[in-house]
Amino acid sequence: MSPREDRIVKGKRCDHVTEKHDDSPAPGKRAANRIFILLFVSLQLIVPLTYYDRQDPYDERFAWRMFSGVRLHRCDTRLTEIHQSTRSVVPLKREIHAAWIHHLRRNRSAVVHAVLASRCVHGAETAELENRCVSAAGTRLEPLHYRMDCLSGHVIREGSLP
Amino acid sequence: MNAKEDPIAMRRAFDAYWYGPIAAVRPYLLVRVFLALLAFDTWIVMVQHGGRYGIGGFNVAHFEILDLIQPTPTPAIYLGTLFLCGMLSMGMVLYTPTRFGLATVTATYTYSWSMSMLDSYQHHYLLSLMLLSITLMPIQRLEDVLPEPRVSKVQGTRSTRRAPLHIEAWGFVSVCCTSSIVYFYTAVTKMEPDWRAGNALRRLLSQHQNAFELQHGLGLSAEFFWPLMAASAIALQLVIGLAYVLAPLQDRCSNSPNLRWLHRTLPWFGVPALLFHAGVEAMELELGWFSYYMFALIAVAFLPARWLESTLRWSSFPYRFFRVSVVGATAQTSDKEPLVVDLAVSALSVGVTALLGAQLDLPGAGTASLLAALLVFFQAWIVRLSRDKRSRRNKRISTRALELSPVLAALFMFCAIWCSDVRFDYYRFVGGDLRRRGDLEASLDAYVKANRYAPRSCDALHDESLPPAKRRCDRRREAAAVARSIRTNNRLRAPLPGVQ
Numbered sequence: 001m002s003p004r005e006d007r008i009v010k011g012k013r014c015d016h017v018t019e020k021h022d023d024s025p026a027p028g029k030r031a032a033n034r035i036f037i038l039l040f041v042s043l044q045l046i047v048p049l050t051y052y053d054r055q056d057p058y059d060e061r062f063a064w065r066m067f068s069g070v071r072l073h074r075c076d077t078r079l080t081e082i083h084q085s086t087r088s089v090v091p092l093k094r095e096i097h098a099a100w101i102h103h104l105r106r107n108r109s110a111v112v113h114a115v116l117a118s119r120c121v122h123g124a125e126t127a128e129l130e131n132r133c134v135s136a137a138g139t140r141l142e143p144l145h146y147r148m149d150c151l152s153g154h155v156i157r158e159g160s161l162p
Numbered sequence: 163m164n165a166k167e168d169p170i171a172m173r174r175a176f177d178a179y180w181y182g183p184i185a186a187v188r189p190y191l192l193v194r195v196f197l198a199l200l201a202f203d204t205w206i207v208m209v210q211h212g213g214r215y216g217i218g219g220f221n222v223a224h225f226e227i228l229d230l231i232q233p234t235p236t237p238a239i240y241l242g243t244l245f246l247c248g249m250l251s252m253g254m255v256l257y258t259p260t261r262f263g264l265a266t267v268t269a270t271y272t273y274s275w276s277m278s279m280l281d282s283y284q285h286h287y288l289l290s291l292m293l294l295s296i297t298l299m300p301i302q303r304l305e306d307v308l309p310e311p312r313v314s315k316v317q318g319t320r321s322t323r324r325a326p327l328h329i330e331a332w333g334f335v336s337v338c339c340t341s342s343i344v345y346f347y348t349a350v351t352k353m354e355p356d357w358r359a360g361n362a363l364r365r366l367l368s369q370h371q372n373a374f375e376l377q378h379g380l381g382l383s384a385e386f387f388w389p390l391m392a393a394s395a396i397a398l399q400l401v402i403g404l405a406y407v408l409a410p411l412q413d414r415c416s417n418s419p420n421l422r423w424l425h426r427t428l429p430w431f432g433v434p435a436l437l438f439h440a441g442v443e444a445m446e447l448e449l450g451w452f453s454y455y456m457f458a459l460i461a462v463a464f465l466p467a468r469w470l471e472s473t474l475r476w477s478s479f480p481y482r483f484f485r486v487s488v489v490g491a492t493a494q495t496s497d498k499e500p501l502v503v504d505l506a507v508s509a510l511s512v513g514v515t516a517l518l519g520a521q522l523d524l525p526g527a528g529t530a531s532l533l534a535a536l537l538v539f540f541q542a543w544i545v546r547l548s549r550d551k552r553s554r555r556n557k558r559i560s561t562r563a564l565e566l567s568p569v570l571a572a573l574f575m576f577c578a579i580w581c582s583d584v585r586f587d588y589y590r591f592v593g594g595d596l597r598r599r600g601d602l603e604a605s606l607d608a609y610v611k612a613n614r615y616a617p618r619s620c621d622a623l624h625d626e627s628l629p630p631a632k633r634r635c636d637r638r639r640e641a642a643a644v645a646r647s648i649r650t651n652n653r654l655r656a657p658l659p660g661v662q
Contacts, residue, residue, distance in 0.1 A: 044291065096220055097595055103222075
């Protein structure tokens with residue numbers, strides 16, 4: 001009998017398994033693997049759960065919320081800025097790529113903040129973004145306003161989140 | 163004392179689940195199929211959107227720390243990362259995966275989506291998790307999974323029928339668990355009021371008349387039909403989640419009647435997952451190749467090991483023939499070759515790979531190809547100069563095969579991009595964006611390039627009644643018309659090459 005055949009798993013009746021490599025790791029390595037597995041699985045269970053504790057229902061990243069009701073909200077976005085005390089509408093399509101406009105429509109706060117900050121860099125005193133959204137059921141939601149005061153860099157959000 | 167109270171029993175149960183036997187063919191196939199899909203996915207699906215990176219110097223990464231340490235991603239950085247990831251993946255499919263190679267693929271792929279929120283596909287995060295698990299799977303060669311048939315001592319005949327080989331592969335169990343967690347949370351998401359009322363599903367299927375026809379055909383009211391469909395989707399995803407938790411038990415050996423029952427029924431648990439992803443494909447939900455990855459996982463996780471082994475035996479026949487006839491013949495030659503020959507082969511491999519990449523006319527392709535070839539070059543020389551137990555002849559064959567892998571991977575990449583509409587779409591999207599932002603001259607340049615790579619099949623008499631062919635030809639006509647209109651309206655250039 002060959003050494004490999006010596007390692008045949010014996011004493012088990014099912015016919016579909018006859019042989020197993022004897023390549024199990026050393027006990028120390030197995031303990032390290034156990035810790036890694038526990039951490040890896042726990043992380044995968046905990047990270048999506050954090051969504052339900054977040055203040056921002058629109059940030060659905062890492063929460064496995066594919067095609068959620070929130071994802072299906074449809075929003076109209078309007079960016080305005082006050083420059084030398086004059087308010088003007090920013091032509092978004094000329095300023096940033098359409099994919100970023102899509103993120104603004106989805107109320108991605110990190111993108112909203114970055115776009116508002118970019119207007120401040122362009123010399124605006126105040127930059128303001130308005131999103132008017134409709135839910136998947138067709139209900140009009142309260143408009144959301146994000147206003148950045150370029151002096152302080154603070155963003156104030158008005159309007160309640162769903 | 164039960165398992166809940168006894169830590170040793172808990173550890174035993176943990177070990178039994180994670181370290182139990184898995185048919186060796188499952189992880190072997192999963193690694194190869196995922197890497198091959200990943201390579202073509204990066205080249206064919208992801209590359210076309212690379213032109214949107216870094217426009218106006220604007221970017222938001224998925225993680226704040228990346229915004230602090232990385233330069234603003236550009237098309238060259240994004241595409242270079244993808245090309246490198248794809249080439250290393252394909253190289254490992256053609257040669258043998260290495261731990262370093264798998265870790266590099268995981269890192270480059272993860273960086274490709276995390277560098278910018280422009281890539282917010284959730285299945286890209288999922289693939290990163292799966293790639294991490296794949297990196298931790300046992301590295302297997304075909305010879306390990308499909309050993310030569312045994313010679314029976316009694317009759318002296320070669321027995322081809324043998325039970326599948328089993329190994330410990332907690333990385334494979336981890337892939338199944340990750341899938342299960344994803345389906346579970348996706349089902350939880352759908353338990354919100356908007357979904358349970360059927361509104362979200364109705365919105366998703368608004369372009370698909372079949373669903374509405376089904377509702378009318380069954381004579382059901384919308385108020386009953388859509389909540390019912392939504393509830394079915396939730397139930398289906400919970401069943402799929404459960405199926406993936408149980409999938410690693412399929413190869414377990416036990417006299418327990420429950421486990422024997424599970425062995426018989428588990429392959430059928432793949433059916434709901436198959437139906438679900440077939441439905442997703444039919445709905446055209448713009449999920450890229452996500453369903454193809456999942457089809458591969460369904461097959462590898464749920465089909466009986468014997469079927470998978472037979473498939474592998476048949477599909478690997480050309481490789482095994484090559485190994486016996488060509489590599490076997492090479493092994494008969496002298497094992498003393500001057501160092502200069504080795505150096506020449508290495509340099510040729512690097513040069514050809516870089517040249518193929520540079521010919522693609524896409525940002526970052528040449529640099530990424532050179533980098534991939536250099537990585538393999540260093541790996542080959544580490545093997546060549548190492549003092550392991552292998553004979554010089556074996557080492558030479560192994561390093562030559564390794565050095566050939568980036569050349570072949572570059573050839574696959576070249577063919578994939580040459581035969582698809584990737585460059586047409588890439589330059590068309592770039593041109594469209596530049597036009598929207600008022601840079602007409604640069605837009606025209608991009609459209610000229612797009613038309614150079616436009617699908618040629620529309621020139622010949624083709625059946626354009628098929629929707630994909632029609633859409634493809636419509637896109638070509640549109641690109642040509644846009645370029646013509648920019649030129650006419652703005653009197654920018656002389657007649658355009660390739661524009662009808």
